[in-house]
Amino acid sequence: MSVSVEVASDVVEAACLPRLIRLAPNLVGAAFDVMKMLPAAHMVDEAIREGRIGPGTTVIDTTSGTFGLGLAMVCALRGLRLHLVSDPAVEGFLAQRLMDLGAELTVVREPAADGGFQAARLAVVEQLCARYPDHFVPSQYGNVNNPLAYAAVAEQIAQVVGDVAYLVGPVGSGGSMCGTARALRSVFPSLRAVGVDTHHSRLFGQQDGPRLLRGLGNSLLPSNLDHTVFDEVHWVDASPAYAATRALHRQHALYMGPTSGAAYLVAKHLARRREGTVVTLLPDAGHRYEATVYDNTWLAGVCPDLRLDDRLPTDPEMVTAVPMRGEGWQAMAWERRSLHDVLADQDGKS
Amino acid sequence: MPFPLFASTACFTPVQDADVEGGPLLWKAVRSAEETLLRIGAPDWGGTVEVHSTIPRGRGLGSSTADVVATARAVAHAFGRRLSPQEIGEIAVAAEAASDSLMFDLPVLFAQREALTLEAFPHSLPPFTLIGADFGGSDVDTLAAPQIRYDARERADFRALRGALRRALHLGDSSLLARVSTASTVINQRYRPIAQVDALLAEHASWGAMGIQVAHSGTVAGVICPLGDMDAAKRAAARLESLGAMEIWRFDVGVC
Ligand SMILES: Cc1ncc(COP(=O)(O)O)c(C=O)c1O
Numbered sequence: 051m052s053v054s055v056e057v058a059s060d061v062v063e064a065a066c067l068p069r070l071i072r073l074a075p076n077l078v079g080a081a082f083d084v085m086k087m088l089p090a091a092h093m094v095d096e097a098i099r100e101g102r103i104g105p106g107t108t109v110i111d112t113t114s115g116t117f118g119l120g121l122a123m124v125c126a127l128r129g130l131r132l133h134l135v136s137d138p139a140v141e142g143f144l145a146q147r148l149m150d151l152g153a154e155l156t157v158v159r160e161p162a163a164d165g166g167f168q169a170a171r172l173a174v175v176e177q178l179c180a181r182y183p184d185h186f187v188p189s190q191y192g193n194v195n196n197p198l199a200y201a202a203v204a205e206q207i208a209q210v211v212g213d214v215a216y217l218v219g220p221v222g223s224g225g226s227m228c229g230t231a232r233a234l235r236s237v238f239p240s241l242r243a244v245g246v247d248t249h250h251s252r253l254f255g256q257q258d259g260p261r262l263l264r265g266l267g268n269s270l271l272p273s274n275l276d277h278t279v280f281d282e283v284h285w286v287d288a289s290p291a292y293a294a295t296r297a298l299h300r301q302h303a304l305y306m307g308p309t310s311g312a313a314y315l316v317a318k319h320l321a322r323r324r325e326g327t328v329v330t331l332l333p334d335a336g337h338r339y340e341a342t343v344y345d346n347t348w349l350a351g352v353c354p355d356l357r358l359d360d361r362l363p364t365d366p367e368m369v370t371a372v373p374m375r376g377e378g379w380q381a382m383a384w385e386r387r388s389l390h391d392v393l394a395d396q397d398g399k400s
Numbered sequence: 401m402p403f404p405l406f407a408s409t410a411c412f413t414p415v416q417d418a419d420v421e422g423g424p425l426l427w428k429a430v431r432s433a434e435e436t437l438l439r440i441g442a443p444d445w446g447g448t449v450e451v452h453s454t455i456p457r458g459r460g461l462g463s464s465t466a467d468v469v470a471t472a473r474a475v476a477h478a479f480g481r482r483l484s485p486q487e488i489g490e491i492a493v494a495a496e497a498a499s500d501s502l503m504f505d506l507p508v509l510f511a512q513r514e515a516l517t518l519e520a521f522p523h524s525l526p527p528f529t530l531i532g533a534d535f536g537g538s539d540v541d542t543l544a545a546p547q548i549r550y551d552a553r554e555r556a557d558f559r560a561l562r563g564a565l566r567r568a569l570h571l572g573d574s575s576l577l578a579r580v581s582t583a584s585t586v587i588n589q590r591y592r593p594i595a596q597v598d599a600l601l602a603e604h605a606s607w608g609a610m611g612i613q614v615a616h617s618g619t620v621a622g623v624i625c626p627l628g629d630m631d632a633a634k635r636a637a638a639r640l641e642s643l644g645a646m647e648i649w650r651f652d653v654g655v656c
Contacts (some may be wrong), residue, residue, distance in 0.1 A: 194552065201556035209563030212576065229556070236557035236583045237564045 060127045062091045067202060068332070070210050073302055077321035078211055078329045079314070080203065081304055085333040086120030086190075089225050092199030093188040094124050103130065108182040112171040114139040115265055116334050117190050117223075122151040133182070135174045137167040139264070144338065168269055190223045191272035197229030204233035207329055214241050215326020218317040219333070220266035220309040221245045221253055224275030226331055231279050242281040244320065245384070246312050248291070254283045255372035255389055262288035262352060265309040265333070277389045284381040285373060286312040289353040290363055292343050294318075295336070297362050299344075305336035308343050315379065319365055371396040401525065401613070402502075403461065403532075405649055408453040410470035414478045418446035426451055431495035432468040436475040436483070439491065447478075456647075459534050460618010462500035468492045469503045490515045507569060509562070512616075513547070519562075526572040527654035528610065529629065531636040532622040533645035535596050545617050548591045557587065574654070578611025578624040585612045585621075596643040597621050603639065608632035627652060 058064035066088040068080035082088075097103040109125055111118070112135040125132035132153040140148070140157065148155055156178075162169040179185050190196045207214060207230070214234060219227045231243040250259030251267030254277070258269045263286070268275075288308070295311025298304045306314075310332035317330035342348050349356060366381035372392065373380050384392065412433060420437070422430040429449050437445050449471055455463040472491045476483045483491070485503045492499035493515035501510035507525055509518040550558070561580050568576035582601065589597060592614075600612045604623055609632050613622040623636035633650060640648050 198552050198556050201559040204556070204560040205563035207563070208560045209566045212564070212567050212573075232553070233556045233560040236560050236587075237579055 062087050062124060062127060066091060067206055070206070070329075071302070071304070073304075073314075074318070074321050076327050077317055078327065079298075079302075079304065079317075079332050080207065080329060081306060081310070081332040081335075083335050084116055084120050084123070085226060085331070086115075086117045087123055088120070088202065089190060089193075089196040089199040090117065090120035090124045090188065093190070093193050093195045094121070094128060094130070094186075096195045097186050097188070098128070103186045104184070106184050107131075108133055108178075108185045110135070110175055110178045110182065110185050110187050111189065112136065112168075112175050114167075115222075116338075118148060118153070119144065121188065122148045122153040125153065126151040133178055135171045135178070137161075137171060142341075166269070190225060191268075191270070191274055193274070196223060196225035196274050197232070200226055200229030201233045203230050203331075208234060208237055211327060211329055213238050213327065214329050216242050216244055216317075216320050216324065216328040217331075218244045218313050218320065218328060219246060219331030220313050221247055221275065222266050222268060222309075223272045224253075226333065228274065228276045228279045230331070232276075243279050244282045244284065244316060245280045246284050246286055246309075246316050248312070249285050249287055249373070249376045249380075251285075254280075254285070254384070255393055256285070256374065256376070263291050263308055263312065265307065266312060271389075277384070277392070278386045280384045281386060282381060283384045284316045284366055284379065285376055286315060286379050287377055289356050290315055290379050292349060292353060293356060293358060293360070294362055295339075295343050296358055298332075299336065304332070306332050307334040307336055307339050309333050311343075315362060316366075316381075318362070322364065371399075401530070401653060403649075404651055406453075406455040406461065406466075408451060408455060408463070408466035408470045410452075410467065410474040411450040412447055412471065412474040412478050414442075414445050414447040414475075416445055420446045420449060422449035422451070426467065428464050428496045429467045429471040432471040432491055433475045435491045435494045436472045439483075439487065440476055440479055440481050442479055447475075449474075456534065458618075460615025460620045462502050464496055465492055465500040465502055468495050468499065486515075486517060489517070509565075521566070521569045523569040523572070525654040526568065526574040526577055527627040527652065528574045528578065529625045529627050529633055529650065529652050530613070530622045531625060531633055531640065532620060532649040532651075533640040533643075534620050534647045535594055535644065536646040537619050545592070550587070554587055557583070574624070574626070575610050578609075578613075580611075581613045581624060582611040585614045588614055588616060592617055594619065594621055596640075596645075599639070599643060604636070607635035607639070609636055627655065 065083050068082045071079045073079045108131045110133045114136045118134050134153050135156045137158050158170045161167045217231050235241050247253045248263045248267040250261050252258045253268050291308050291312035294315035295308045298314045313330045317328050321328045366379040369380050369382050420430050420433045429451050433449050451467045457463045472488050488503040498512045501508050507521045565580045609623045609625045611624040625632040
């Protein structure tokens with residue numbers, strides 16, 4: 051691409067699109083700094099355009115991850131008051147950064163008896179909405195402007211890469227994968243979408259349970275996740291995801307977060323075994339994970355069996371039904387079915 | 401897309417302190433002459449406009465824009481002036497409210513009711529052979545047709561299409577250009593359907609054609625074939641005929 055003749059109006063405009071980097075002859079990484087800047091900006095800017103956000107509006111949402119950071123950056127730039135509700139996972143540098151950006155932060159200390167921290171956070175959001183009648187809640191899990199924001203990424207990939215055979219990415223709200231894949235399919239209808247989830251996440255039919263790998267997976271089923279977009283689903287545990295995160299850094303000098311590692315593991319496998327160009331979304335940079343994934347002592351504590359100098363696993367275990375007590379790295383043909391159909395099909399077989 | 405088989409030519413005879421005249425059938429050309437006279441600083445001039453055109457009307461071939469552009473150039477020429485494509489675009493939209501982009505030599509993304517060049521591409525079209533057809537039916541009045549309101553998903557799709565279009569033009573990739581055109585045709589079929597085009601969309605790949613193209617408002621459509629691929633061209637023409645095309649044209653684009 052040629053150099054633009056315009057100076058960016060702000061950091062969101064300058065840095066919301068990924069850098070497209072070749073990682074193998076048929077593998078391209080789409081490396082974001084903070085991917086969530088893109089949907090946060092689109093949701094807020096559309097709400098401003100539709101008059102749902104005015105000068106006195108307080109933006110309220112719940113988050114413990116990079117969506118809060120993206121939203122805080124956008125609200126700081128647009129001069130909007132932001133109130134975020136989070137849990138103890140946010141504390142430390144991220145909390146400091148959110149407050150620097152002017153966000154007010156409420157940390158929920160006790161999980162709810164029913165529904166855990168997520169339910170407790172939502173209860174506080176409801177209280178805040180009552181306290182600030184002029185409010186806007188972006189709700190990335192249900193707001194259609196979350197997936198729609200990724201039209202910009204689809205445009206970039208169509209322009210720079212052209213025909214894409216496989217699009218790979220971690221799934222949390224479903225926004226990035228569904229939005230990018232749907233728009234790209236308008237020109238490349240045979241594109242195959244491969245979702246990366248983790249065990250004990252409800253997204254693709256498993257039961258909710260404790261998960262070490264954060265940023266992908268979900269305890270709830272977001273309406274922005276359209277299962278019929280996906281051709282294939284992979285479940286990746288923390289240990290292979292962390293190993294792949296470090297390998298991405300060692301081999302390609304790409305310093306990314308653990309959901310990027312999980313996606314890279316899957317994308318590398320597809321690039322090796324299948325025909326055509328594979329593009330993988332790599333959602334955030336590694337700085338937030340210096341004290342965790344990039345700290346060998348921490349890693350040894352949570353994944354005692356992990357050997358960083360071992361070769362990465364090259365292939366998943368293929369399964370024909372959604373694994374219920376799965377572990378490691380497993381994959382299943384999804385064939386653009388709804389979750390209901392997948393579960394009904396496998397009940398019919400058993 | 402340039403269509404070399406048809407053309408409009410205009411002749412303007414200036415008269416000082418007179419109105420512009422051309423007859424009721426040429427009211428768009430008359431408006432174009434008036435608008436051009438204002439722009440080149442000759443507001444007290446008028447004259448007569450004559451237009452000779454071989455372009456079939458009301459089919460989506462841009463016949464009225466061709467008249468308007470030819471007139472604007474003739475008027476400017478009478479005063480020893482030249483107009484830029486952008487100026488002619490503004491004159492055309494002032495004259496006919498919605499205009500095609502045929503005043504530009506290179507491909508553009510053109511907002512046809514605003515005369516806004518959304519994007520100008522620095523490359524000419526890559527080579528291909530087009531088999532065009534007119535399926536007939538009632539004439540299309542571009543202005544009377546309701547303006548299309550694309551939904552948010554379609555607007556997202558257009559962004560992907562635009563990225564692919566830049567790539568196709570930059571690399572001279574006719575096949576990718578044809579895929580963009582096909583995707584745009586699929587969206588257009590939801591709003592301004594041409595019944596026969598569904599069959600073209602479903603079957604063209606089996607003839608060795610690369611894609612389908614339609615007029616955004618009109619009764620003409622085209623099959624995009626690899627340059628000089630006689631076999632694909634023949635099969636496309638045969639199918640267009642069996643679908644009831646009134647006329648079929650074949651020409652090459654992107655060649656000198
Ligand atoms: C670091 C990281 N990776 C991946 C995702 C998943 O993206 P999406 O919500 O678009 O499915 C998220 C979502 O919060 C994230 O924060």
